[in-house]
Amino acid sequence: MNRAIIDVAAPLVLIAVLVAGWEAACRIMAIPGYFLPPPSEIARAAVAGAPVLFESAWNTLFMALKALVVASVLACGVALVVALNQTLEKAVQPLAVALQVTPVIAIAPQVVIWAGLDHPERAIVTLAVIVAFFPIFSGALTGLKATDPDLERLFDLYGATRWQRLWRLRIPSSVPFVLEGHKVAGGLAVIGAVVAEFVAGSGGAQGLAWRILESSNRLQTARTFAAVIVLAIMGALLHAALRHAERAILKRLRGR
Amino acid sequence: MSVASLAAVEVDYPGRGKALGPFDLSVEEGEIVALVGPSGCGKSTALRLLAGLEQPTRGTVTRTPGRGETSVVFQSPNLMPWASAQANAALPLELDGVAKTEARRQAADALARVGLSGAAAAKPAQLSGGMAMRVSLARALVTQPRLLLLDEPFAALDEITRRDLAADIHTLWTETRPAVIFVTHNVEEAVYMASRVVVMSASPGRTFSVVRTDPALPRPPHFRTTLEFRSAAETISRDLALSMGCAA
Numbered sequence: 001m002n003r004a005i006i007d008v009a010a011p012l013v014l015i016a017v018l019v020a021g022w023e024a025a026c027r028i029m030a031i032p033g034y035f036l037p038p039p040s041e042i043a044r045a046a047v048a049g050a051p052v053l054f055e056s057a058w059n060t061l062f063m064a065l066k067a068l069v070v071a072s073v074l075a076c077g078v079a080l081v082v083a084l085n086q087t088l089e090k091a092v093q094p095l096a097v098a099l100q101v102t103p104v105i106a107i108a109p110q111v112v113i114w115a116g117l118d119h120p121e122r123a124i125v126t127l128a129v130i131v132a133f134f135p136i137f138s139g140a141l142t143g144l145k146a147t148d149p150d151l152e153r154l155f156d157l158y159g160a161t162r163w164q165r166l167w168r169l170r171i172p173s174s175v176p177f178v179l180e181g182h183k184v185a186g187g188l189a190v191i192g193a194v195v196a197e198f199v200a201g202s203g204g205a206q207g208l209a210w211r212i213l214e215s216s217n218r219l220q221t222a223r224t225f226a227a228v229i230v231l232a233i234m235g236a237l238l239h240a241a242l243r244h245a246e247r248a249i250l251k252r253l254r255g256r
Numbered sequence: 257m258s259v260a261s262l263a264a265v266e267v268d269y270p271g272r273g274k275a276l277g278p279f280d281l282s283v284e285e286g287e288i289v290a291l292v293g294p295s296g297c298g299k300s301t302a303l304r305l306l307a308g309l310e311q312p313t314r315g316t317v318t319r320t321p322g323r324g325e326t327s328v329v330f331q332s333p334n335l336m337p338w339a340s341a342q343a344n345a346a347l348p349l350e351l352d353g354v355a356k357t358e359a360r361r362q363a364a365d366a367l368a369r370v371g372l373s374g375a376a377a378a379k380p381a382q383l384s385g386g387m388a389m390r391v392s393l394a395r396a397l398v399t400q401p402r403l404l405l406l407d408e409p410f411a412a413l414d415e416i417t418r419r420d421l422a423a424d425i426h427t428l429w430t431e432t433r434p435a436v437i438f439v440t441h442n443v444e445e446a447v448y449m450a451s452r453v454v455v456m457s458a459s460p461g462r463t464f465s466v467v468r469t470d471p472a473l474p475r476p477p478h479f480r481t482t483l484e485f486r487s488a489a490e491t492i493s494r495d496l497a498l499s500m501g502c503a504a
């Protein structure tokens with residue numbers, strides 16, 4: 001059989017087997033639905049709740065994307081400024097690391113208060129920006145410094161100015177690193193948005209996290225599962241889209 | 257007239273001691289000199305001094321002062337992977353402030369001279385090793401240098417490609433007759449390329465011997481099969497073996 005077909009089929013078969021086993025176990029052992037609903041019930045809940053789930057998913061995704069754009073602009077800008085000045089880099093580096101290692105959940109409640117309890121979406125975007133910032137920043141900074149030393153010598157030979165070196169060598173060299181950073185940041189932005197939604201609670205944020213909280217509070221476990229699955233699919237799609245964009249851009253850049 | 261020279265230059269690297277010298281080398285206008293020597297003896301260091309990329313610890317370097325008057329081709333093509341062949345070849349001119357359209361036009365000419373007019377739009381990843389090296393050569397020629405420094409430019413290429421390129425470099429050289437210093441490991445290549453071959457001793461490199469070959473450049477056809485070629489190659493091989501011995 002064709003290798004490509006096997007690669008696609010293998011995980012699908014595994015999922016089918018696991019789902020079938022799950023369904024069978026729920027029925028045979030008569031597990032109550034609020035404890036562990038069978039896949040068929042989850043599917044029914046997903047279909048019944050589809051419009052609401054999609055709208056919520058779109059809200060979460062939209063906030064994550066907004067955060068990704070803001071984080072991208074901020075992180076690239078700061079990396080560019082910092083890359084030009086070693087002292088500044090030394091000064092900024094520990095702060096950036098501190099921001100990265102602090103769990104977003106720990107600062108979320110305070111950010112929600114600062115954003116105003118009437119504006120949970122501001123807090124959500126802000127927190128997603130905070131988590132998405134670091135991978136882009138460190139990718140851009142690494143890339144700006146990871147120039148080929150032989151090309152550096154060539155630029156020396158032809159008497160390149162600082163600006164020529166930046167625009168013609170360092171920025172183009174950094175592109176693959178920046179793209180990699182965006183790929184990681186995309187996933188983190190969704191996580192940041194979801195965490196923030198959980199903390200912001202019922203303040204009117206209509207994202208997927210709120211659907212999960214709401215249905216789990218009501219013991220509508222099948223609906224909870226459906227929301228979690230939609231969330232997972234959304235994350236996977238975003239990751240796939242970013243990976244696709246990364247490949248397309250690199251291909252265009254390198255001609256292959 | 258001498259285009260560039262090294263006079264009693266020595267280079268020390270911190271923690272390593274002396275890497276080159278004392279070493280003398282002078283290249284005349286329109287001359288092709290080959291530099292052969294054991295690996296690590298300081299051939300690349302000598303070229304970096306002549307290119308002004310490095311300063312000697314002791315001794316004097318005299319070089320052509322103008323921008324773009326000295327060009328270097330390194331062992332790897334060192335092309336910008338994101339830029340087309342034409343944009344790569346135009347780089348020295350654009351860095352010098354030449355308007356983009358003019359720089360690109362001259363780059364297209366340089367690419368045509370190295371036989372790559374069809375590949376102007378190609379990115380480095382789309383080129384073979386030999387073609388990438390030709391782009392690198394076009395970039396070096398685009399400024400019409402008076403001194404061309406070639407640091408083992410064929411080392412990564414297969415035999416057929418390197419012979420083609422060697423012959424083409426001679427043809428190109430007849431057009432503007434720049435002075436050329438050509439570094440190589442390969443004795444036969446040195447004899448073929450240069451009218452004067454400088455054999456260096458093992459690190460720290462000094463001049464061990466100088467071998468001259470007669471027929472005018474570019475070489476007559478079948479030069480590689482002549483007695484003259486063989487005897488020069490044998491002298492250099494012997495000197496090279498002796499020069500390695502004298503450091504041990």
Ligand SMILES: Nc1ncnc2c1ncn2[C@@H]1O[C@H](COP(=O)(O)OP(=O)(O)O)[C@@H](O)[C@H]1O
Pocket residue numbers: 269270272275293294295296297298299300301302459
């Ligand atoms: N930047 C450097 N720092 C320390 N040692 C160096 C440096 N560059 C070259 N060397 C050393 O100097 C010697 C000469 O190097 P190089 O000129 O590259 O030799 P070659 O080109 O003849 O093989 C080598 O032993 C190398 O290890």
Ligand SMILES: [Mg+2]
Pocket residue numbers: 299300301407
């Ligand atoms: Mg070398």
